[in-house]
Amino acid sequence: MVKVESLLKIFRDKKRGEIIAVDNLSFECKSGMILGVLGLNGAGKTTTLRILATLLKPTSGTAFIDGINILEKPDRAKERIGFLSGDTGLYRRLTPRELVCYFGELYDIPKKESNKRLEKFAEQLDMKEFLDTKIDKLSTGQKQKVSIARTMLHNPKVLIMDEPTAGLDIIASENIVQLIYEAKSQNRAVIFSTHMMYEAQKVCDEIIIIHRGKLIRSGSIDKMRSETGMEDLDNIFIESIREVI
Ligand SMILES: Nc1ncnc2c1ncn2[C@@H]1O[C@H](COP(=O)(O)OP(=O)(O)O)[C@@H](O)[C@H]1O
Numbered sequence: 133m134v135k136v137e138s139l140l141k142i143f144r145d146k147k148r149g150e151i152i153a154v155d156n157l158s159f160e161c162k163s164g165m166i167l168g169v170l171g172l173n174g175a176g177k178t179t180t181l182r183i184l185a186t187l188l189k190p191t192s193g194t195a196f197i198d199g200i201n202i203l204e205k206p207d208r209a210k211e212r213i214g215f216l217s218g219d220t221g222l223y224r225r226l227t228p229r230e231l232v233c234y235f236g237e238l239y240d241i242p243k244k245e246s247n248k249r250l251e252k253f254a255e256q257l258d259m260k261e262f263l264d265t266k267i268d269k270l271s272t273g274q275k276q277k278v279s280i281a282r283t284m285l286h287n288p289k290v291l292i293m294d295e296p297t298a299g300l301d302i303i304a305s306e307n308i309v310q311l312i313y314e315a316k317s318q319n320r321a322v323i324f325s326t327h328m329m330y331e332a333q334k335v336c337d338e339i340i341i342i343h344r345g346k347l348i349r350s351g352s353i354d355k356m357r358s359e360t361g362m363e364d365l366d367n368i369f370i371e372s373i374r375e376v377i
């Protein structure tokens with residue numbers, strides 16, 4: 133469903149010079165699979181995910197979403213993607229209900245249907261009490277829930293989430309994990325980055341570990357266990373990074 137081929141992204145920064153944020157990265161995520169992207173701060177996770185979501189152009193390389201080349205047909209690729217990131221646009225003066233209906237219109241979803249889907253998310257994510265409160269007045273966790281409803285509204289085949297549980301309490305995180313499982317059971321492909329090794333270990337079918345933009349280890353956790361002789365993902369992660377620095 134998602135195929136990433138030799139992705140390279142070089143930023144040119146006046147002060148820092150050339151920064152190779154993503155360095156020849158290739159990986160795949162099939163339908164019905166949950167792929168975790170792990171890396172330290174600055175490893176290139178956000179840059180990679182933003183390229184996949186067609187928000188950023190790679191320096192070279194490309195990716196295919198459902199067979200569609202993101203460089204050749206970004207709009208068609210985008211229809212199939214739900215992208216969640218910390219700064220995903222939420223219009224602060226709207227209420228969650230207004231926002232979701234507005235995005236529904238952008239995706240040609242009838243208002244009635246948008247409302248129906250919103251009610252379902254409200255149930256799953258415990259959002260009912262603030263559906264008609266201005267986004268301005270919501271807490272970080274509540275805003276994150278609104279973002280998630282927005283991201284999933286058009287039933288995308290591919291979910292791309294940049295640290296979806298960052299800053300959330302344990303119940304809110306668990307609700308998101310449940311949504312990720314549900315997306316998997318609906319045969320969607322889910323790619324998400326996280327700092328939480330415990331979460332990745334629990335949720336992911338496969339993992340890629342990146343460091344300075346490069347892929348340093350990939351595959352199922354069981355595969356990584358037999359490669360390293362280590363049981364826990366946090367030790368596997370630390371060891372994998374130590375090997376390359
Ligand atoms: N717009 C930008 N201009 C210059 N450098 C950037 C830009 N965006 C990201 N970077 C750099 O690219 C590298 C990877 O960043 P990022 O993808 O945000 O990492 P992560 O999400 O894994 O923390 C970092 O060194 C970061 O400073």
Ligand SMILES: [Mg+2]
Nearest residue numbers: 177178179294
């Ligand atoms: Mg990031």
